[in-house]
Amino acid sequence: MSQLNLQGPVQQKSRLARALGGLVGFREGTTILIILILGAVMAFLSPVFLTGENFSTMFKIFVINGWVVIAMTLVLISGGIDLSVAAVMAFVGVVAGQLFLVYHWNIWIASLAGIGVGVFVGFVNGFFITRVGLSPFIVTLAMSQIARGTAYVFSEAMPLPLNNVPAGFKFIGRGIIGHTGVQFVIVLFIVVAILFDFLARRSTVLRKVYYIGSNEKSARFSGINVNRVRMGVYVLSGLLAAIAGILAIARFSSAPPYGYQGVELDAISAAVIGGTSMNGGEGTVLGAVLGIVILALIQTAINLLGVSPYWSNFVTGAILLVAVSVDFLTHRNRA
């Protein structure tokens, strides 16, 4: 727009570009609109909906899985996928739980060790993807089985009871801050989500993730160390999934080796509903968080309205299809 020597057709383009720019902004706008409509309908249909207690229930599960959603969003933006996140959550929980129960480690140290294991899994994913050159889908699918399997072996497939962890540890999973009535996990997640959203928009490191997802070869030809960045993405994914695993055992006082099945797919759904492209290069953490909110709303609606919970998968799938179709069609028009 700084160009003054533009001729007619270019100025027409400018209007087009502005309209398109509006459309991009409008995308998260649509998600927000859906949330508002869903919320309004729910508030009308159920008197319980607008209570703080309901919101607390609605989000306390999702804010733990939300860490995985952030991780998944970044991996998808890089053009990859991480199917091992749910298994990592279970595995990390079992490792920390076992160290606490059997070896009598301090729970905090045991948790740190667990997180270390999660990071290591991410590193192994990254190694096979960047150094050996295998597809992320296959590598993380295999790692998911390996992590899950190891969790079964360590725990003999029994959930580890963690009732006698110190109160401080329970607090991170289900504690309420002061007299506000707000759960600590919710606040923690909001802070982390805002942080990652900011970093994804602003930090040079995460910008490189977008470049790689947009065109890996061009990124290499722009002096970006593609392998290092991709490795970093999988390690970060392992780290965030591990933290989610620790928060989950703190919340439920139990480390189930079979737990969190399907969380990786829910995470992909949330990210995609929020506008992340499966082809890489596009997406925002804010969008993904809004995606989580939509999924949480649907879940709550089904609970509060007394609909059979069996419908929840159906509705989630339908919303996913609609969101992706809308995204695809608007993209096609833009090209």
Place this chain on the structure above:
Amino acid sequence: MDTTAILEVRNISKRFGATQALSGISLSFAPGSVHAVVGENGAGKSTLMNVIGGVHQADTGEVLLEGRQVHIRDPHDALRIGIGFVHQEITLCQHLTVAENIFMHAMKGEGKGFVHFRAINAMARKLLSDFDSHALISPRQKVSDLSVSQQQVVEIVKAISANCRVIIFDEPTAALTESETAALFRIIGTLRGKGMGVIYISHRLAEIYTIADTVTVLRDGTLIDTKPVRDIDQVSLVNLMVGRELKDIYPLKGARGAGGEVLLEVKDLAMEGEFAGVSFTLHKGEILGMAGLIGSGRTEVARTISGLYRKSAGDVFLMGKKVNLRSYKDAIRNGIVYLTEDRAREGLFLDMSVASNISVIRLDAVARFKLIQKSREIKLARKFVSEMQIKVASVSQKLRSLSGGNQQKVLVSKLLSVSPKIVLMDEPTRGIDIGAKSQIYHLLRELAAKGVGVIMISSELPEVVGVCDRVCVMYEGRMCGTLEGRDINESSIIQMACLSTN
């Protein structure tokens, strides 16, 4: 209008969003003639061809094939009624064999659901034998194993094999070697002899004078003129295309030439299986051309110097100091930048904004504490947009919506953002219009005048001759000679680049 036309378009208009790509084009193509369509990027050539070839639907207007109105809904439709299209970009299935690609359109309805491989392989071999390309293509080879120029040959053979009555060539020679180009022209001659209508699009005007009978000029989506080629000279043709007098396509050559201080010295550089014993020097303020056939190792040499490829032997000296560049990042840090020959696949981020594309190798300079400062990023982009005269509506526009020439200028901006000392340009003007080309030539000269050393790899001899102060010629991975000053002309370069063959 001519009633004998093999193909005629009447009053074709097409609008993309707010851009009027074509307005009221009426044009007829005669059988047994080669009809060139020229114009700058964005003039509407490709859109018109895409309408004829069924890729796009026109908003208004009609297409008549041999006098009958036809409705072409998609490219398959076009092929079925006899309009073949050789695209500029490779559209082959990379994992299938050459023969499978060539006969893809004929795969159904024959042989009761089974593919008769021996037959299609034999037919493919016969068709391919018309191209005496320097490396023979086997019908059973996978397309992904072929070089870009070989793939282009397959693409052409595929279109010819369909027995079309009209065939469209969109920049078919962009990736072809000299001998393949000659073979293509021979084949086009044969097609013309058979009474087919050939539509030929190229930015290389010399080719149009070699092969075409008629030329149509498009500008800003409107038809400017149609003339027999023999009635218009090259200068008037260019002026019609750009709509103004375009003087001095090439800048004046540098006064200093090779006299300056040595910036880069390459000694016995080698990369296994690609090239060996490559030595040359690059001086401050000079433009050094690298000529030679496609596949002669020019690109590999440039990429090795830039740290993108690993050398197997030899040394590189920067300002007299030996350096060992392990990555492209290393090279950038040392002031060396490389412009790729394949901008869409290896250079640009088409779905990202102009600003993000320009800042990519300079993120640290637009960031504070590793956080990108949007205002600085936009400022950097705007600076280059105005310096390079890039036509954009806004720097947050996605790159995909820009024309080829403007995309190339964005790519060049990105490299210049780090204020390099040595610039390696691999086919810097491939597929862009003459106005943008000329701008790039002048830019290279300006850089040289500022003391930058420029290496330009190019397969277009006129630009090598017009721009370079010195020219190194490569043949099959070896440096076979250097030309200077008045010795630089097309025939001496061709002699060097091809003489070693005999």
